[in-house]
Amino acid sequence: MKTVFVLGCNGQDGTLMCKSLLEKKLKVIGLTRKSTKDLSNHVKIGIRGEVEIIHGDINNFKTILNLIEKYRPNVIYNLAAQSSVGKSFSEPIETIETIVSGTINILEACKQLSFDGSLFFAGSSEIFGNTEKPADINYKQNPLNPYSIGKQSSFNLVKMYRESNNINCVTGVLCNHESQLRSDEFVTQKIISGALKCSLNKSHKLELGNIDVARDWGWAAEYVEAMQRIANTEKPTDYVICTGKLNKLKTFIKIAFNKLDLNWENHINSNKNLYRKTDIKQNFGDPTRLKNDLDWEAKIHLEEIIEKLIEHKIKEY
Structure with missing residues (x-):
């Protein structure tokens, strides 16, 4: 073995x-x-x-x-x-x-x-x-x-x-x-947890930094x-x-809140005091070589990722 x-x-x-x-x-x-x-x-x-x-x-x-x-x-x-x-x-x-x-x-x-x-x-x-x-x-x-x-x-x-x-x-x-194992210090989990809190309390607000940054999730x-x-x-x-797909954090937020029948704009505050001076505006990868050489490619993309995160978080609650 x-x-x-x-x-x-x-x-x-x-x-x-x-x-x-x-x-x-x-x-x-x-x-x-x-x-x-x-x-x-x-x-x-x-x-x-x-x-x-x-x-x-x-x-x-x-x-x-x-x-x-x-x-x-x-x-x-x-x-x-x-x-x-x-x-x-x-x-x-x-x-x-x-x-x-x-x-x-x-x-x-x-x-x-x-x-x-x-x-x-x-x-x-x-x-x-x-x-x-x-x-x-x-x-x-x-x-x-x-x-x-x-x-x-x-x-x-x-x-x-x-x-x-x-x-x-x-x-x-x-x-x-991402996965259900991320802690809430990661912005994606902070968004999922925040969206669920907003679904329970319609007056709840979530403070975030720059939501126009884009990543490959x-x-x-x-x-x-x-x-x-x-x-x-x-x-x-x-x-x-990587997946090779680039999405803004704002898109991540919108999908998460839509899944819970919420308008994200009613609950999100983008606070410039939380912006990082050296924040990366966009970052994504090219999966071509991994696909060609080792026949691997990502099958699960952003919307399904968010669905899985919400499902796991609800189970935790």
């Missing part, structure tokens, strides 16, 4: 990755920070107790080295990091440390151990900044926040170790992807399948994981 490591096993992507791997009858070992003993996401999707959980810090090199040496996994997915762009402005040191230190620790441990498995690192389309056209893997990079600066450094480290040390490591550059459960295809290719190659 193949053994797979999932680092950051309790986050959105880590939890969904664990579920997908378990369904494929693989042995899954999950790493989560010692301070993070809450496995609520595993409970939500019904996998509590099915993953072998190890509490450890990805920023500790010896921890990573010892774990890889002990278990010798076939595949390692590094999905661990502080992943909120907004939070990265208030916690830049922690954000960059969790991304960059984690990446270099894994790569260097694998180098020293002559690891012959494959490594997947979760990247972010935020490294491109504003995209004038759909971004492929060679699109110019212009990170505009601490989170994307950390992801850009990780991307370059992975490429360097692959080319210099012949390590089977890749980055999947992920555009925005996908469904996270689909994206973990793309990650696995990328990790298991014979020739290690970086890919952009």
Whole structure:
């Protein structure tokens, strides 16, 4: 039986990755920070107790080295990091440390151990900044926040170790992807929760920043399948994981409120005090290479994503 490591096993992507791997009858070992003993996401999707959980810090090199040496996994997915762009402005040191230190620790441990498995690192389309056209893997990079600066450094480290040390490591550059496991610090969940509150209280108002920004939104459960295809290719190659569809946040809001028979304009305040000085106006990817090479493409798009988020949130309530 193949053994797979999932680092950051309790986050959105880590939890969904664990579920997908378990369904494929693989042995899954999950790493989560010692301070993070809450496995609520595993409970939500019904996998509590099915993953072998190890509490450890990805920023500790010896921890990573010892774990890889002990278990010798076939595949390692590094999905661990502080992943909120907004939070990265208030916690830049922690954000960059969790991304960059984690990446270099894994790569260097694998180098020293002559690891012959494959490594997947979760990247972010935020490294491109504003995209004038759909971004492929060679699109110019212009990170505009601490989170994307950390992801850009990780991307370059992975490429360097692959080319210099012949390590089977890749980055999947992920555009925005959502699920019921996102916390309310993410604007999409804030909108869904806010819309439901407005349906219960017609006088409720929701304060948001710039609602004219546009993103490429996908469904996270689909994206973990793309990650696995990328990790298991014979020739290690970086890919952009995306839908290729660009939508404004205003469109997201309108669809969500329409689903609940509400007029969004009666409930949304766009507060300029909440605008970020370096906010990305639009960011979307080009899925062509992933489709041509690995026959993967997103099937779930914005309206269905929003329907799923509302359905899950109602169940929670």
